[in-house]
Amino acid sequence: MTDVRNAPMLEVTNLTKRFGGLVAVKNLSFSIRPGEILGLIGPNGSGKSTAMKSIIGVERPSAGSVKLDGEELAGLPSHRIARKGVGLVFQHSRPLARQTVLENIKVALLPDKLTRVFADKDVDGKARAIAGRVGLSGVLDRKPPTLAFADLRRLELAKAIARHPKLVLVDEPFAGLTASEVADFSDLIREFRDEGCAVLLVDHNVKSVSALVDRVLAMYLGEWIAEGTAAEVMQNETVRRVYLGGALVSTARPxxxxxxxxxxxxxxxxxxxxxxxxxxxxxxxxxxxxxxxxxxxxxxxxxxxxxxxxxxxxxxxxxxxxxxxxxxxxxxxxxxxxxxxxxxxxxxxxxxxxxxxxxxxxxxxxxxxxxxxxxxxxxxxxxxxxxxxxxxxxxxxxxxxxxxxxxxxxxxxxxxxxxxxxxxxxxxxxxxxxxxxxxxxxxxxxxxxxxxxxxxxxxxxxxxxxxxxxxxxxxxxxxxxxxxxxxxxxxx
Ligand SMILES: Nc1ncnc2c1ncn2[C@@H]1O[C@H](COP(=O)(O)OP(=O)(O)OP(=O)(O)O)[C@@H](O)[C@H]1O
Ligand SMILES: [Mg+2]
Incomplete structure (x- = not known):
């Protein structure tokens, strides 16, 4: 008998995405188990965001299979994939600008069938609890355009939590954040893992990615090039050459x-x-x-x-x-x-x-x-x-x-x-x-x-x-x- 705890939650097989003559993702295969964070790294344009978008159905895969708990998702429209428990934390947040932070979280909490809204009397309480968890309690009544950059990111995370996903895809959560904000966000992403979610994380902050993930997969020109622990992948010759590069040299003049x-x-x-x-x-x-x-x-x-x-x-x-x-x-x-x-x-x-x-x-x-x-x-x-x-x-x-x-x-x-x-x-x-x-x-x-x-x-x-x-x-x-x-x- 297979051990269900070790069965992959997400299984991607030979995923391919073409834009005209460009193959942005080519025969990519990997899997993520429940309670595991997989880091996806690679140079700019190597296909990381496209792979994510193909998993959630924002882009339709040209070929290949994407299975969540054994069920095929490839080819389904994105709203149906989202309903099956896949959440995406966008880098560029798109909150409802005229609703408050609290209202934005409440909207994310709403089930698809409106009749159930009225059954759930505690939407407000739940939204406040989620806001507290991500550190937004102080700005519940503000509208998104007035929020600081990191708070907008927190709101994206809050919305993802509200939707209660099994699989969470996070694209560049650390870009533009300060060291202490990165630490806060890493903790929040760890909570997804601790609750048994499978997490796919893309970011160029190599140090923070390495500290957070269980495994790393490196891509180059749309293809798989290395996979293993963060330490193993960062040592990989090709990864060093095409992605990490050398140290920056100081050249200050007085x-x-x-x-x-x-x-x-x-x-x-x-x-x-x-x-x-x-x-x-x-x-x-x-x-x-x-x-x-x-x-x-x-x-x-x-x-x-x-x-x-x-x-x-x-x-x-x-x-x-x-x-x-x-x-x-x-x-x-x-x-x-x-x-x-x-x-x-x-x-x-x-x-x-x-x-x-x-x-x-x-x-x-x-x-x-x-x-x-x-x-x-x-x-x-x-x-x-x-x-x-x-x-x-x-x-x-x-x-x-x-x-x-x-x-x-x-x-x-x-x-x-x-x-x-x-x-x-x-x-x-x-x-x-x-x-x-x-x-x-x-x-x-x-x-x-x-x-x-x-x-x-x-x-x-x-x-x-x-x-x-x-x-x-x-x-x-x-x-x-x-x-x-x-x-x-x-x-x-
Ligand atoms: N709609 C499109 N039409 C044509 N080319 C596209 C389209 N979308 C993406 N591409 C190309 O596909 C390649 C992969 O893009 P993708 O956004 O997946 O890269 P990435 O690995 O996320 O890079 P970055 O680290 O810079 O975000 C890029 O070269 C990009 O220009
Ligand atoms: Mg990208």
Whole structure:
């Protein structure tokens, strides 16, 4: 007799998904037992999200079988698959914006047959209990658009818990979260496992994935390449080469090497308020021409607000000067034309335009020769963009979209490049590529970079100087080698 406890809950066999000529997932087979967390890793575009979407029926598998407790799911529509007990925690949350947090959880608790709503008098109590479990008790009456980033993620988890799934698929839960938030989320995901759920987890935060999962499966170009314990898979030669890459090398230059020039960007006593909320208070910082400055701060600290103030997108008090002249009064377009280019964390790609069209828009102020050269350089940097020139940008994988957003900003030939959380969703090996590209850029051109990150493993190696922004204020400034001793408590 087979031991039911060890029988797989999810059994995927030869799963294949094609998009036209592209095989995004190819003959993928794996299984997950109840009470087990399987981590799925692989470079950007390797097919992880597509595999998940094919399991839950958001994408229809081209071939292969997906069995849940022995029952075939492949080919069923996604709402029927969800009803059989499969929950997906999306990276990009889509809550009902006009309902409160509590109401959103209640909606998720509703059974499919409305008649049963009236039978269950305790929907309210249950919703509150779930909110308490994920840490949303303090914001029950708020509407999702007013929530902090991590709370939106918590709401997604709460909705998944409310639906009481047997199999939970979680796509990039840690992206954009701080170290302590990642720890909270790991605990919540562990609770699914402890209740006997099967969990499939995708994330590029290799350290946190390794600490959480029971097993890891690595994919590359749509195919299975390795499987085993986290330690085994991370040692695998191919995984190291195509996914992990090497360590980032620090290259800080002392500020004194820039001090002969007056700072290119001067932010002086800048304040921003949204209604009554203080988003920035008395913020001062400066960036020399050619310097690479990292602004480190947790979610909600005010990084994006500062970048938007510099780009002329939000009104501010105080003064911002660029090459000695005040920026105040300039429209965002004028400010961009003066050489300040922001690559926003929300990417802002034109989804219905293809890769090449997005890049050409970025380069539209360049003459033909320069645009062609720049484009070649960009394709050299991100070969995947060259291969996908005619693909609509909204169908790119998460990491591919991030590469396109960065490439488009670089096409504009910025004098000051503002990068807002560029590492979000990028595989370690791509961070290495980006890292080398930024180094090459600053060696070969006079580009000045202001980088906003909470991922200090990326922000520190590149920076000549670091500022820490905490609750709307600058609380620390110094060279990266002093960061660990003096400012790291919330970040490492
Ligand atoms: N609708 C589509 N049409 C064409 N190509 C697509 C479509 N959806 C996905 N792809 C391609 O399939 C490949 C796999 O994408 P997928 O989103 O599964 O990658 P991923 O492993 O999740 O990557 P990431 O880590 O960047 O999120 C990518 O190269 C992507 O561009
Ligand atoms: Mg993905």
């Amino acid at each position: 500020e004194s090497s820039f001090s002969d020039k007056s700072p290119a960007l001067q932010v002086e006593n800048v304040g921003v308020t949204y209604g009554k909320a203080l988003a920035l208070q008395d913020v001062s910082l400066h960036v020399h021409e050619g310097e690479f400055v990292s602004l480190v701060g947790l979610n909600g600290a005010g990084k994006t607000t500062l970048f938007n103030a510099i780009s002329g997108l939000v009104p501010h008090t105080g003064e911002i000067k660029w090459a000695g002249a005040p920026l105040r009064g300039g429209t965002p377009a004028q400010i961009a034309r003066s050489g300040i280019v922001q690559c926003p964390e929300t990417r802002e790609l034109f989804g219905d335009m293809n890769v090449r069209e997005n890049l050409d828009l970025g380069g539209n102020a360049l003459d033909d020769k320069e645009r062609t050269e720049r484009l070649e350089w960009m394709f050299d940097l991100f070969p995947i963009l060259k291969a996908r020139q005619t693909q609509l940008s909204r169908t790119l994988s998460g990491g591919e979209q991030q590469m396109l957003a960065i490439a488009r900003a670089l096409m504009m030939k910025p004098k000051l490049l503002i990068l807002d959380e560029p590492t979000l969703g990028l595989a370690p090996v791509i961070l290495e590529t980006l890292s080398k590209a930024l180094d090459r850029l600053r060696e070969t051109s006079d580009i000045t970079v202001l980088l906003g990150e909470q991922n200090v493993t990326f922000a520190l190696p590149h920076a000549d100087r670091v500022y820490v922004l905490d609750h709307a204020k600058i609380v620390w400034e110094g060279p990266p080698d002093r960061f660990e001793a003096e400012a790291a408590e919330h970040y490492l």
